[in-house]
Amino acid sequence: MPIHQISGCIGCNACIESCPTDVIKLDEATQKAVIKYPEDCQICHLCRLYCPVGAITITPEKSIPVMVSWR
């Protein structure tokens, strides 16, 4: 998984705004951030760094295969 879990969200929107690839959305019902498009996560960690309560955990593997120039 890339962005893996949001636990203890206070609904401040910081992660949603700071995600360059629009992976996180606000759940209208709960008013908490949810990981909506993990396949688009570039694993840059900006969401985690901007989160004021340390709610976000991230792992280094992409959720989809990656294309590289050789392997």
Add this chain to the structure above:
Amino acid sequence: MSDSDNKGLSRRQFIGTAGGVLGAAAAGAYVFNQMDFNKPPISNDTPLPPSTFSVKHIESDVLVIGSGMAGLFAAVKAHDAGAKVTMVSKGRLGSSGLTPFAKGIFSYDKNTSNMSIDQFVAKVSESAIQSNNPVFTRQLAEHSKARVEELKEWGFFDSPLYNESFSRPINERAIPLHQRVMITHLIKENGRVVGASGFSLDKPNLIHFKAKTVVLCSGSGGFKPSGFPVCDLTHDGTIMAYKIGAKVTGKEWNDGHPGSAKNSGSSYDNWHGQVEEKPSITGADIHHDLGVDINYQAYKIGPPITMGPPMGPPGKNSQQQAQMAQAKGGPFVPAAFRQRSAPPPPPPQKEGGILALFSGKKPGGGPPPGMGGEQVGGSSAGMAIHKSEGLTPINETGLSTIPGLYAAGDALGSHMSGGIYAQIGSSLAGSAVQGAIAGEAAAQASQNTPSVSVNADRLREIEQEIFAPLKRKRGYSPAWVTQVLQGIMIPNFVLYIKKERLLQAALAYVEELKEHHVPMLIANDLHKLRLAHETENMIITAEMKLKASIMRKESRCSHYRLDYPEIDHKNWQAWINIYQDENGNMAFEKQPFGSWAKAIS
């Protein structure tokens, strides 16, 4: 890819199918189906009909598109020059594009530097094999220190995160800022730019921005590659400018950042957590940092390719030098920049060539980004050298060939250091310098421009083009088309180690995507609507990169042709401009080094 994620498809099978251009494209499709993610719908049962969108109109003198380093200075300086400024960004101020990850900023101080500005410009030109525009090289040196001083005042160097320091000058000036709005169109009336249109990523809002001048600070882009934080940049500014007739340049150059073979999809890990460091100031040391030399070694001798210190201990070659020796030949390095012959060898922990372009060393002596261990290529695939690709300037202010339309930073093909990286930290400094100059020039031009008008019929057309992927009942998912594009373009033997036959083969695929698949891209929410428009921009960029690479029948700097490995000083002392001809076809022209393009009248 991790083994656990690679359901039902062994690594060997994946590599086997990726053995050719045909195979590569097929591999993209095959793997995608295996993963069953995103579930491309057979029919596009959209919950987001265009009728639910509200339409808003916003007017200003200067519209700044993009909120990275270039956009920050463009907005501030345009405001300070007396213009009414609006800023719009696909992301967040200081937290999108490449700016948040750039941790070194170049500052030239003529009082302390051991080189004059003339010497600095001459040395960069030598490294760039004359492919730089010396006007922009000089501008970087002359203005970088003043911009760095302003950044200091705003608190830029006090935090690893830039949103707060960027917000300070924007808030002090009360510059209206529209974040998370994707601009898809520039609007042109009577030959000049008069605004831009786009949509919000959060609510079904469509916004038309009317402006006397526009400064594109939208960065460069890539093919959403793995391990480099460029996946939100898809050359949007360049492509929307191209579509209204602007000339664009620099598409044959290649950024050659490799990534780590382990967790190659993680930009954070590839950069060793550098995003958590505070930025620092870098000096005027001049390099010839290729990147594609690694691609050449991988092509010739095969993986595994490792990267370590460029120099070995005294009397002994480093592993990298051994790889170079085994690969023989490859991209030309000007004599003055051949590290092997440059005494004395730098200590291993100091500077990492291509891999340390955004910063110096990691505090504590750890390796700079990407250094150490087995490397894979294509981490920044689809991106050229910073400042080398984007709108063709007609003068030193970053004015494009379209009246009223300026660009700065990575959206401007300024060729500040040509088709090569010549300094660490100049990418970020160049964006600051060019943004400030373009912003001020745009403000002045706005004062001389009477009000502009926008044709209502044209706005309706633009709205329909924005909505099109939402309205299609069936078609192709942007994620699938993107992965096919990556399969075509990212293999080493297409994008990096170039030869005519493979460039033509890849072009056939890319033209198929452009002609048949782009018109059938579908979306059923705002996120996918963004992806659909980004996918189109990436595909047009791929076409530009392939055709420009076919045209440049020589090798120079980061453009390497296996079938034309020499520099051709007779025919190729020139940049390549790309534009739409009167029939809407992609056309190409040479522009001699040292000359300016002309405005389109």
